[in-house]
Amino acid sequence: MERLDLHLTESVRDFSRSVYQKFIKNVGVTVNDKLVKKAHTPLKKSDVVKVDKKALKAFVKSLAGAQTRAEVVKDIPILYKTKSFLVFDKPPFMRTETLIQGLLPVHRLDKDTSGILVAAKNIKTQAALQKQWKAREVQKTYLALVRGEVSPLKGRIEAGIARSLNDRRKMAVSKSVKARAAVTEYEVLEKFDCKTINFPLCLVRAFPKTGRTHQIRVHFASIGHPIAGDAVYGDTRLNEKLYKVAGLNRQFLHAEKLTLTNPTTKKELVLTSKLPKDLTMVRKILIELL
Numbered sequence: 001m002e003r004l005d006l007h008l009t010e011s012v013r014d015f016s017r018s019v020y021q022k023f024i025k026n027v028g029v030t031v032n033d034k035l036v037k038k039a040h041t042p043l044k045k046s047d048v049v050k051v052d053k054k055a056l057k058a059f060v061k062s063l064a065g066a067q068t069r070a071e072v073v074k075d076i077p078i079l080y081k082t083k084s085f086l087v088f089d090k091p092p093f094m095r096t097e098t099l100i101q102g103l104l105p106v107h108r109l110d111k112d113t114s115g116i117l118v119a120a121k122n123i124k125t126q127a128a129l130q131k132q133w134k135a136r137e138v139q140k141t142y143l144a145l146v147r148g149e150v151s152p153l154k155g156r157i158e159a160g161i162a163r164s165l166n167d168r169r170k171m172a173v174s175k176s177v178k179a180r181a182a183v184t185e186y187e188v189l190e191k192f193d194c195k196t197i198n199f200p201l202c203l204v205r206a207f208p209k210t211g212r213t214h215q216i217r218v219h220f221a222s223i224g225h226p227i228a229g230d231a232v233y234g235d236t237r238l239n240e241k242l243y244k245v246a247g248l249n250r251q252f253l254h255a256e257k258l259t260l261t262n263p264t265t266k267k268e269l270v271l272t273s274k275l276p277k278d279l280t281m282v283r284k285i286l287i288e289l290l
Contacts, residue, residue, distance in 0.1 A: 001042035001043060001044060002042070002043050002236060003039065003040050003041065003042060003043070003240060004024060004029070004031070004036060004038070004039055004040070004041040004042075004043055004049070005017055005020045005021045005024060005039035005040070006231060006236060006239065006240070007043055007049060008020040008024075008029070008049070008051065009231040010231050010232060011049075015056075015060060016092075016093040016111060016112060016250065017231060017249055017250065018093060018249055018250075019060060019093070020039070021039040021249075022059075023056055023059050023060075024036070024037055024038065024039045025037055025038075025039060026059065027052075027055055027056075027059055029049060029050065029051050029052075030049070030050045031043065031047050031048070031049050031050075032047055032048055033048075033050075076088055076089065076090070076091060076099065077089040079116065079271050079272075079273065080269070080271055082262070082264060083121065083264075084120065084121050084122060084124075084125040084263065084264055085106070085118060085119065085120045085121055085125050085129065085263075086103065086118070086119050086121070087116060087117070087118050087119075087258075087271055088100075088116075088117045088118075088119065089114075089115065089116065089117075089273050090109055090113075090114055090115060090116070090117040090255075091114055091276070092111075092112050092113065092114045092250050092276070092278070093111065093112060093250065094111065095111050096108040096109055096111075096117060099117065099119075100117070100119040103119035103120065103121060104119060104120040104121070104122070104123065104125075104126040105119060105120075105126075106118040106119060106120055106126060106129045106130055106133070107130075107133055107211065109255055110214065110217075110251070110253070112229075112231075112250040112251045112253075113251065113253045113254065113255060114253075114254050114255065114273075114276050114279070115142070115254045115255025115256060115273045116255045116256075116257070116258045116271050116272075116273050117255070118258070118260075125263055125264075128263035129260070129263060132260055132261060133211060136209060136210065137260070137261070138258065138259065138260045139207070139257075139258070139259040139260075140207065140208050140211075140255070140257070140258055141205060141206070141207055141255075141256045141257035141258070142205070142206045142207075142208070142216055142253060142254060142255055142256055143189075143203065143204075143205055143206075143252075143253070143254045143256045143275060143279075144203070144204050144205075144206055144216060144220065144227050144252060144253045144254075145201055145202070145203050145204075145227065145228040145229075145252035145279075145282070145283075146201065146202050146204055146220050146225040146226065146227055146228065147199055147200075147201060147224075147225055147226050147227075147228060147234075147235055147238050148199075148200055148201075148202065148224060148225045149191065149200045149202060150186070150188050150202045150204060150225055153187065153188045154185075154186070154187045154188070155185070155186055156183065156184070156185045156186075157183070157184045157185075157186070157219040157220070157222070157223060158181075158182070158183045159173040159182060159219065159222060160173065160174050160175060160176070160179030160180060160181055160182060161173060161174065161179060161180055161182045161212040161213070161214075161215060161218055161219075162174035162176050162178050162179035162180065163178075170214075170232060170233070171212070171213050171214045171215075171218050172218060172222075173218060173219070173222040180210075180212055181210060182208075182210045182212045182215050182218075182219065183208070183209040183210050184206055184207065184208050184209065184210075184215060184216055184219045184220075185206070185207040185209065186204045186205065186206045186207065187204065187205050188202050188203075188204050189202075189203045189204060189205055190202065190203040190283075191203075192286040192287070192289075192290060193290070194286055194289040194290060195289075196245055196289050197238075197241050197242065197245060197286075197289070198241065199235075199237075199238050199241065201228060201286065202225070203283065204220075205256070206220075214232075214233070216253065217230055217232070217233045217251065217253070218233060221233040221234070226238075227251050227252060227253055228242055228248060228251070228252045229242060229243075229248045229249070229250050229251045229252050230251040230253075231251070234251070242282070245285065245289070246281070246282040246285040246286065247278070247281065247282065247285075248278075248279075248282045249278075250278075252279055252282065254273070254275055254276065254279060255273065256272065256273055256275070257270070257271065257272050257273070258270075258271045259271070
């Protein structure tokens with residue numbers, strides 16, 4: 001059986017799991033025409049779930065309030081700032097578009113991914129930075145917690161990625177002529193074999209050499225090691241277990257380091273972001289359970 005909040009996160013996908021949990025608790029959704037207000041409610045395949053979309057949008061708006069970009073980002077750390085671009089330490093559950101209102105996107109991070117996000121202040125800088133991304137001159141490093149014992153300890157995943165034929169909202173590894181080349185290198189940092197979880201886990205550092213949509217998530221899922229907490233490509237049973245045991249309510253994926261060239265000074269710029277509190281706590285709990 002699948003939990004109600006996980007079902008909404010995976011099927012509707014407009015908002016984060018935490019938002020659906022709050023919506024279910026405060027407003028509720030109908031399951032087989034009965035109002036349900038418990039996020040952990042188990043669902044059968046035959047159950048019919050209905051969400052009042054107008055009520056959902058109004059609820060989300062009430063959570064955010066009528067905020068300006070300045071209000072939205074006032075408590076978000078800025079890792080680096082110049083006259084031509086900004087580097088944010090993006091929190092989870094925030095869309096890239098929400099964070100960079102009034103600025104120009106250089107790249108994007110998934111809503112539930114935290115870490116380094118670069119935004120330009122003018123078109124010239126945006127073009128200069130995006131040129132580095134396209135030329136694969138930018139070095140990117142992510143931290144991810146994945147299911148299973150990853151072997152070898154250092155490796156390379158090289159598999160094309162295309163839109164899924166079964167679900168157009170997803171990406172998938174593909175040998176189709178439409179697939180775009182994608183390469184992810186990795187190294188295993190820590191292993192966790194917790195009897196309480198019943199799933200072996202590995203903390204890995206991933207180095208995406210290309211920048212395809214959902215690349216790290218899709219690549220690790222394709223080799224049997226989906227990212228913990230991933231509501232789209234992950235393992236539902238593992239996700240539920242980690243939520244109960246460690247409070248993990250989003251994908252364990254963090255943009256840890258970015259190395260690029262400052263387009264103004266032409267000097268190398270190395271940016272780093274510490275693992276955020278929620279993921280640090282999950283790791284701490286896993287260590288305590290060993």
